[in-house]
Amino acid sequence: MERQLETYQKIERSIIKKFRKQLWTPFIVAVKRYELIQAGDKIAVCISGGKDSMLMAKLLQELQRHSEVPFELVYLVMDPGYNEINRQKIESNAALLHIPITVFETNIFDVANNSDKSPCYLCARMRRGHLYKKAQELGCNKIALGHHFNDVIETTVMSMFYGSQLQAMPPKLHSTNFPGMTLIRPMYCIREDDIIAWRRYNELEFIQCACRFTEACTICDNGGGGSKRQEVKVLLRRLMRDNPNIENSIFRSIHAVSLDTMPGYKSEGVEHSFLERFDRVEEELKTKKASPEGEAVREAD
CATH class of the missing domain: 1.20.5 (Single alpha-helices involved in coiled-coils or other helix-helix interfaces)
Incomplete structure (x- = not known):
């Protein structure tokens, strides 16, 4: 008689079995191709409570179990000032998925809300700083963020259309303010549609928009309902009707930049x-x- 699996075990199996091609394989490809994890690493897995970071936590957890390369994981949840519903949702999902989270609190939302500068920009900068600092205090040498394939190509298009520069999102980078710390993006090659399909298949509900400024929105993406990122998402969907391969082309292009043809470029700030x-x-x-x-x-x- 086959043993009855618990909910978290069924979810783990879905990653390895049903969604192996869509999730597990591109995850492993990114880890190996970009050399994201080395022996002895202690990685702070930064969990915001959304679908992306929760899946990243499960992927890394599964890798740690089966990898011959020894590394440690700390599942870090920073509370920037969530409302009670969002905070409870994150904690209940972590318990459901058997993710042993470490929670620490900050007043980021309060500070950003009372600032004259762009609250979204300030919030993002403060979040990153707090995560680096806490991870370092816990003895970590890396933080992992849940940016995926679509984040990468959307950022590339946004930088060209709205930032007047050709700038991509690297799979890993050194921190300039926290020496010895490295940021990695293990979901670099995973598509958002496949993350959504995994979430629906397992009937999971994650918080969509924890930002206090956009809590009422239903289509926001990390504070992006009606944002420039949302505009680029829509644009790319339109372009894919005529060219289904356009996302792949953009992704490959940032791996094959021909500097010899560029009238100008910036390297190490110069x-x-x-x-x-x-x-x-x-x-x-x-x-x-x-x-x-x-x-x-x-x-x-």
Whole structure:
């Protein structure tokens, strides 16, 4: 007689079995391709309570169980000032999924709400800082965020359309304010539609928008109901009607940037012009022309 599985075990099995191609495989691809996890890492899995971060927690939990590479996980939940319903939902989902969360509280929503600056921008910056700080206090050397494939391509399009720059979202980066800390994005290759399909299949309900400024919205994405990100989502859906491969093309393009064709680029905070290389190549060509090899070429011509 087959043993009856508990709810959390059925959810775990769905990741490995039914959604293996859509979730587990691209997760493993990202971890290996971008070298996100090394032996001895202690990773703070940052959980906001939404579908993305909750799935990321289960993926990393499953990897830790089966990986030959030893690493530690801390499931970190920062409460920036959630209302009682959202806080309770996060805790109940964590219990349902058997995710042993560590919760710490901040007053980020209060500070952002009383600021003259953009509350969303300030909130995002403060969240990241608090997460890094708490993770470091707990002895972690990495924090993991739940950004997925669609976040990556939407950010790329947004930066070009609204930020006047070609800028992507890297799969990992060093923290400049917290030396020794690294941010990783293990869901870099997982599509949002597949995350939604997994959530529906398991009949899970996660908080959608915990932000105090947009709690009433029904279509927000991390504070984005009617946002620029939402506009880009809609635009990409329209473009996919004529070109179903457009998302893949955008994703591949950020892995194949041809700097030689760019009139300008920025590296490590320093702006560069194509003229730097242009002038250097011109000097190299003059030198080559004046060399014995260049003389031989001219005689052959």
